[in-house]
Amino acid sequence: xxxxxxxxxxxxxxxxxTGMFMIGQGVLFLFAGNKRxxxxxxxxxxxxxxxxxxxxxxxxxxxxxxxxxxxxALAILFWLYVAIMYLYVGACADHPGPWCGREx
Numbered sequence: 001x002x003x004x005x006x007x008x009x010x011x012x013x014x015x016x017x018t019g020m021f022m023i024g025q026g027v028l029f030l031f032a033g034n035k036r037x038x039x040x041x042x043x044x045x046x047x048x049x050x051x052x053x054x055x056x057x058x059x060x061x062x063x064x065x066x067x068x069x070x071x072x073a074l075a076i077l078f079w080l081y082v083a084i085m086y087l088y089v090g091a092c093a094d095h096p097g098p099w100c101g102r103e104x
Contacts, residue, residue, distance in 0.1 A: 004093050010057045012084045018054040021048040028054065052076060 025045035030035055036042045056072035064072065091098035 001097075002091070002095045005088070005095060005099055008084060008088045012081070012088065015077055016082060016083050018049060018052055019074070019081070021045045022052075022074060022077070025044055025049060026070070049073065 022045075025042060028039060028042045028045065029039045032039050033041060052073045053069055056069045057066075059076075064074070080101055
């Protein structure tokens, strides 16, 4: 597997895992209520999503409340995923093979 495709797949996996952490954190937010901050899994998900939440706070205007930062963070993850998939398709066009899901 070419190094370029490996790195793109690694970035894609990181974005996917962070997105799943955000979804899991949202589900626990609904079920755990006010005691969510005492929940170990919620704390783990919070640590996993902290870098994207800090980036969301950094690039968003100050008028956006902290309780809405998850929307900005999900948008960041979505557009990162779209950009990574664009790079992946381009890399697979340059280096076709079984690592791209086809023989070539």
